[in-house]
Amino acid sequence: MPIELPSLPYALDALAPHISAQTLSIHHGKHHQAYVTNGNKLIDGTEFATMALEAIVKATAGKADKAGIFNNAAQVWNHTFYWHSMKPAGGGKPGGAIADKIAADFGSYEKFVELFSQAGATQFGSGWAWLSLRAGKLEIGKTPNAETPLTTGAVPLLTMDVWEHAYYLDFQNRRPDYIKTFLDKLVNWDFANANLAKA
Numbered sequence: 001m002p003i004e005l006p007s008l009p010y011a012l013d014a015l016a017p018h019i020s021a022q023t024l025s026i027h028h029g030k031h032h033q034a035y036v037t038n039g040n041k042l043i044d045g046t047e048f049a050t051m052a053l054e055a056i057v058k059a060t061a062g063k064a065d066k067a068g069i070f071n072n073a074a075q076v077w078n079h080t081f082y083w084h085s086m087k088p089a090g091g092g093k094p095g096g097a098i099a100d101k102i103a104a105d106f107g108s109y110e111k112f113v114e115l116f117s118q119a120g121a122t123q124f125g126s127g128w129a130w131l132s133l134r135a136g137k138l139e140i141g142k143t144p145n146a147e148t149p150l151t152t153g154a155v156p157l158l159t160m161d162v163w164e165h166a167y168y169l170d171f172q173n174r175r176p177d178y179i180k181t182f183l184d185k186l187v188n189w190d191f192a193n194a195n196l197a198k199a
């Protein structure tokens, strides 16, 4: 199968009690898997069948007749990026180059927290909050559904899934509590630093 489900970079219970094993099991094993399965069905026999995932996402973005392929392929990419955006015992203030860049571009870590939390909280319905690098500057954004900054010339550094399936079992309707937990207990600054170094 051209599109594959990657393993989680940690055990199912590694993010508990913040994100439960049940949430990760369903989110990775059912939701992420469904995007893989449906994406493969849709690209079968097309010019996309031999392309790498990132190339499929970029090639189908914004094309109404390819929306099904885009939605599934981009959701596969976004979810893999999201798993790496968290780690056990993560969260809190960053170190390294990303810390300096946040201070330079947002003024302070506290301002980053405010803007990133606002992006996640105000994404109406399903979607994602992002920290990206665009033209050398950090940018915080939100995208609906499967949309990703990857297709708009930015380099994604971190993402947070704000689809209800990401938090409902652990936080019910309290999306702001999930966002606070993501930032305080889970966010993987090593991943953001690695992405920044490659950008």
Ligand code: MN3
Pocket: 027, 031, 079, 161, 163, 165, 166
């Ligand atoms: Mn999701």
